[in-house]
Amino acid sequence: MSAANAPERTDALVQVRGLSTELNGKTIFDRLDLDVPRGKITAIMGPSGTGKTTLLRHITGQLMPDAGEIRVDGHNVPTLARGELFDLREKIGYLFQNSALLTDFTVFENVAFPLRQHLKLPEEILRNIVLTKLQAVGLRGAAELMPSELSGGMARRVALARAIVRDPMLILYDEPFVGLDPIALNQILKLIRTLNDTLGITSILVAHEFAAVGRAADHVYLIAGGKVAAQGTPAELARGESDWTRQFFGGEADGPVPFQYPARDYAADLGFPPSGRTERAR
């Protein structure tokens, strides 16, 4: 399946090669390779704690990998100087997993922040841009609220508006659907698709909702165990041709993806003798 897509993916906006990372002695990535084609929506899925957020942090230079190459628009991110990295980030929108709104500013000023910091726009134009983006996430009426007055789902939508306010070339969404009701989810899904179709923005979408991902994404990577465990179009993955996909999308606890964070023997942890002997004693 990857062979069919190969020629198209030579024009990759983001190219990850041989990425290896260890955090606190735990291997997160083990020579990971991954391509994000220009103008497409690429979804990254995988069990919780597998390193999806970490991957996005690598791509945006917030975290240095131990080894490997991460090319974004031709620049090798780990080798960039701070100034070059900032120039690159001006073209990238990032939706934080926890929204990370600036608590001192109103919703309006949060969305306006990237514009105010980098562009000298007349107030009227700035206002129009911000209100347009807020309208797109359904929160134009909430412009004057403070972040502390928002619900979790509203905060995510404001953060989304802030991530797209400069019409970047690349947007990274870290779980945009969390905390959204079905109506909002539908609208946000459409918004992500529209940004992609009309402005040709490349998107990386980290999400757990396979149904939503299936409707938005062009290509899906399933990451587990520090490597790409499976990849393909959503339809291909849904067919569940490998153990990985069958387990992951079937939501089964047993299979190649462990549900448990690595731990020592359960019985021993609870203070019982190792599990083998307890059974015999009974």
Next chain:
Amino acid sequence: MSATRPRPSRIGDALAQVGACGLFLFQLIGAIPKSLRHIKETIRQVWFVGAMSLVIIMTCGLFVGMVLGLQLYDVLSRFGSAAMSGTVVALALYRELGPVVTALLFAGRAGTSITAEIGLMRATDQLAAMEMMAVDPLAYVATPRFLAGIVAMPLLVCVFNALAILGAHVVCVTWLGLDNGTFWSNMTTNVDVWTDVVNGVWKSAAFGAVVALIAVFQGYTTPPTSEGVAYATTRTVVFSSIAVLALDFVMTAFLT
């Protein structure tokens, strides 16, 4: 997990902190040109830390002045020089007490809230969000607060001194019956603008820099947990009090 929890500081830790804080000072100074782009933010911070500390500094200034007036009037009248009370109060304030007491109050009032604010911004990823929007948090968050400390402290010291002299005046003149003209004329003839007043201003600017540096540094480097922010806030008060008193000795030795 225990590795991320701040341990009770030992001497080695404390020295490492001093070193890191010194490096941080250079980073802050390096970020000053960039922070001038956010000059509005600096002005907002001057207003913020200044206004925040104003009430406590006025109140304490008044009381410190009244106590000084009482004590010095009593002591000086034993030598028959009660007329000099106002002068001695003014000298003590301009040269020592004004800058030192204001700096300690400033650390407790403004320093702690700077640390807590930046620490919470770190813990809630707001600093990371700024980085992602290509805004340097060092230039946008840290340096404006540092500069605000340097600007606000001398102003606060002036307020403190004014209120303290008013307090001394109330005690010595209104209450104990010292002659009003004597109080003021002795003061104006014996207080020198350069050696007394201006040196005090230098001192207060230096104290403002030290307190703001420590507060910003503690907030900026705190572990992103509620416990981490709590520790950092405490450290701000402890470290800046020690630093202010130590620096006071050094500066007094050189300036006089």
